[in-house]
Amino acid sequence: RLTDTSKADHWIKLLGLDAFRDKKPATLSGGQKQRVALARTLAHEPDFVLLDEPLSNLDAALKDTLRWDIRNALKDAGVPAIWVTHDQEEALSVGDRVGVLKEGIIQQIDTPERCFSLPSNRFVARFLGEASFIAGNCEGDIATTDLGNAPAIKVDHDTAKVDVLLRPDDIHLIQNAATSNGKVTWVRYEGGSRLCAVKLACDTVVTSRVSHEVMVRPGDAVHVSINTTHPLAVFAA
Template sequence: MLNVRNLSVDYGSTRVVDNLNLALGKDEVLMLVGPTGCGKTTILQALAGLIPVTEGEISLGNWSSTPKRPVPPEKRNVGMVFQDFALFPHLTVQENVCFRLKDTSLADHWLKLLGLEAFRQAKPASLSGGQKQRVALARTIAHQPAFILLDEPLSNLDAALKDSLRWEIREALKAAGIPAIWVTHDQEEALSIGDRVGILNGGKLEQLDSPEKCFAEPASRFVARFLGEASFLPGVLDGRQVTTELGPAPGIPIDDARGAVDLLLRPDDLSLVPSEIGNGVVDWVRYEGCSRLYAVQVGDGVQLKVRTSHEVQAEPGARVQMGITTTHPLAAFSR
């Protein structure tokens, strides 16, 4: 099991990663997300041994790397998959996957499993982006690393291909039984693919938990906003019940919140019905195909976002009736 304890990385006088602690479980896919410049790629480079660390320890099996006793990359048995694929342009697909392999049987296995059998003799220049990424993954897995680091592997692909390839990569990692840390800026990708999700902010890990826990019970307002559209409605928490101007709702206190709170509402937690005597006014509306996303102002200038069927239509400036429809507990933050 990969263990990271109190890991910090400085670039000059700037701390880029601050006191990171995590353990990567057997065949676990751990997603790391966060805004640009939060330290995601730096963490991967530190784990791979490509950059020096300032403080802390990285250990796996029979090796342990510290600032005073660093372990070089070639001794860590780590595989990496990059966003630019990093394939040898002069080698065929088969030669890329088999590069420095003594036993090529595993390469054959992964070429077949990842649908690359027909492209064995092709050069990378003739492949699509998705095919190149499969080749990069096959090469990495065929070398049987102890763990794999993926640095935004799908960022250069179109949306439709991303959706299918992310699941192919996850299934391949699970089939190989190799744990992985996958960096992405795509919140949907992180929530759907990861066994656990880590949210970074300014080099610090704000929360590390299951996707469901991070989304429904975010540790901070930053996590709540980063993992999806978030609105906050003032209310009063009494036990596990929050009283709001839109009615009562079940609540979960975050960090022992009590009394006056802000209730986290996702667009799917609310309902919207056009009404001349409604309790809200539409600020704007965005058509999304099968749905519409509304921003509605209620009460004393509070703006809430609500997603409805595309059949529900209300123009900006129109009055609507808003209500809380969810039955699951909602996160409540101290005001």
């Protein structure tokens, strides 16, 4: 059985704190302080850990690194944990299961993939990333819309009139097409990609994510269509 000192040594080394053993707390960075807090917690061999927004005060680059350090340490210790966060990307990336709450009421608990692709309601759909809805008809497992047909899964009521959930990656955008069915209203540069909002003739707005090399601009006439092989979630209209 490990002594208290060896337990501390184990977690100090695992969390990359060995070089900071003799540092005063006030000289540590925010990320280092979070690692110290986790090492202190895990050295006590807890049965369960609650992390309340552990990365909320850190810069974006440090968040991305530290989230994996914390997750890997918890996995290594075999300690179950609830990780509370308002950062959807953080929740989807670190969680084995994700629970979404609205006004203190659980809306859905499932794998990150199912919460994102098959949300239990429209609130969950909008909460977990960009979400557009387009009117359509659903017969069997096929949804028909103005942007084309797609495989579908009915989430709530078994009705023919539905609203189809579209994520930006479900929409294919073409510039300089022979025919256009929408106009770009805004564009957000994301580094490796651009997120574009397109207003259709029916006044519905959908978002599409394209490569950063696609120089699309507000006001451009474009052609958009559904481009997916996985089933899309549909809701009663």
